[in-house]
Amino acid sequence: MSSYGNSVRVTEARRVAIFGGTHGNEMSGVTLVNLWMKNSAEIQRKRVETKPFITNPKAVEKCTRYVDTDLNRAFTPENLSATGGDDLPYEVQRAQEINKIFGPKGSPEAYDVIFDLHNTTSNMGCTLILESSKDHFNLQMMNYIKKAIAPASCLVLLNEHPLLKYSTSRSVAKHPVGLEVGPQPQGVLRSNIFEAMRVILKHALDFIELFNEGMEFPPCTVQVFRVLERIDYPRDANRNIIAMVHPNLQDCDWEPLNPGDPMFQTFDGKTIRYQGTGTVYPTFINEAAYYEKQQAFTTTRREALVASAIRKV
Ligand SMILES: CC(=O)N[C@@H](CC(=O)O)C(=O)O
Numbered sequence: 001m002s003s004y005g006n007s008v009r010v011t012e013a014r015r016v017a018i019f020g021g022t023h024g025n026e027m028s029g030v031t032l033v034n035l036w037m038k039n040s041a042e043i044q045r046k047r048v049e050t051k052p053f054i055t056n057p058k059a060v061e062k063c064t065r066y067v068d069t070d071l072n073r074a075f076t077p078e079n080l081s082a083t084g085g086d087d088l089p090y091e092v093q094r095a096q097e098i099n100k101i102f103g104p105k106g107s108p109e110a111y112d113v114i115f116d117l118h119n120t121t122s123n124m125g126c127t128l129i130l131e132s133s134k135d136h137f138n139l140q141m142m143n144y145i146k147k148a149i150a151p152a153s154c155l156v157l158l159n160e161h162p163l164l165k166y167s168t169s170r171s172v173a174k175h176p177v178g179l180e181v182g183p184q185p186q187g188v189l190r191s192n193i194f195e196a197m198r199v200i201l202k203h204a205l206d207f208i209e210l211f212n213e214g215m216e217f218p219p220c221t222v223q224v225f226r227v228l229e230r231i232d233y234p235r236d237a238n239r240n241i242i243a244m245v246h247p248n249l250q251d252c253d254w255e256p257l258n259p260g261d262p263m264f265q266t267f268d269g270k271t272i273r274y275q276g277t278g279t280v281y282p283t284f285i286n287e288a289a290y291y292e293k294q295q296a297f298t299t300t301r302r303e304a305l306v307a308s309a310i311r312k313v
């Protein structure tokens with residue numbers, strides 16, 4: 001009999017994967033996964049099989065984000081069912097291979113949890129990225145990790161936006177978890193960022209072990225930042241960028257941005273202010289990889305999500 005009445009029953013998380021190199025120039029994940037492929041003692045837990053895996057080896061080899069197309073946008077139904085074999089873009093072929101090994105996406109055979117390790121050039125600190133506000137297992141995991149790493153902090157970014165959501169590598173799993181740690185330049189390893197990522201993974205795996213051992217997690221609330229909008233750089237008629245992130249905004253990820261606050265600074269020194277209707281929390285501010293995506297930052301809103309009590313089936 002459950003001590004919390006109506007716990008949501010979740011199947012045991014026996015198969016877990018840790019992805020590194022989804023973007024080949026994000027060095028913490030690449031390095032940790034390579035390390036764990038040599039010796040996985042650190043990531044093994046009772047009742048769990050944890051598989052470290054380099055998702056985009058060609059991009060890692062070249063130390064570039066991708067070769068043909070962004071792997072972390074490639075897991076669409078169209079791509080996963082595309083025919084064409086060797087003629088398909090490299091990352092589409094790779095997405096199909098990954099879907100075979102860890103999926104199929106959306107099926108009962110899919111891996112239980114996939115952690116996908118990323119770095120950002122933005123000053124975001126430790127960020128966990130979720131794709132659903134209804135995944136009580138993941139929400140409980142977020143609550144566990146936040147408590148375990150206190151007084152250090154890690155924030156949760158929720159990307160459930162119908163238009164801005166994308167088809168990630170981790171979306172193959174039943175419980176997809178992105179881990180984004182920064183600031184770290186592309187192609188660079190920083191020890192503080194590397195260690196922060198490693199600690200989050202440790203607590204995440206501890207949570208899974210406790211859950212599999214039958215621990216019941218009581219209801220809780222989790223503070224998240226929900227993706228609202230993508231903000232592009234100001235551009236001229238030829239689509240060329242005419243302003244930079246304003247110095248008052250640069251490195252201020254997760255800090256409130258109010259209507260009228262400085263947002264961009266033009267090359268001739270003019271300030272462009274935020275014109276929204278209310279306070280938002282910007283993140284991915286000046287992310288290097290997002291220039292090609294016409295994105296200067298993402299706005300979010302703070303929200304408290306309720307996680308039901310959970311217990312294994
Ligand atoms: C900087 C970077 O690569 N960020 C990731 C975020 C995520 O994993 O959802 C991406 O755009 O794919």
Ligand SMILES: [Zn+2]
Nearest residue numbers: 023026118119
């Ligand atoms: Zn990335």
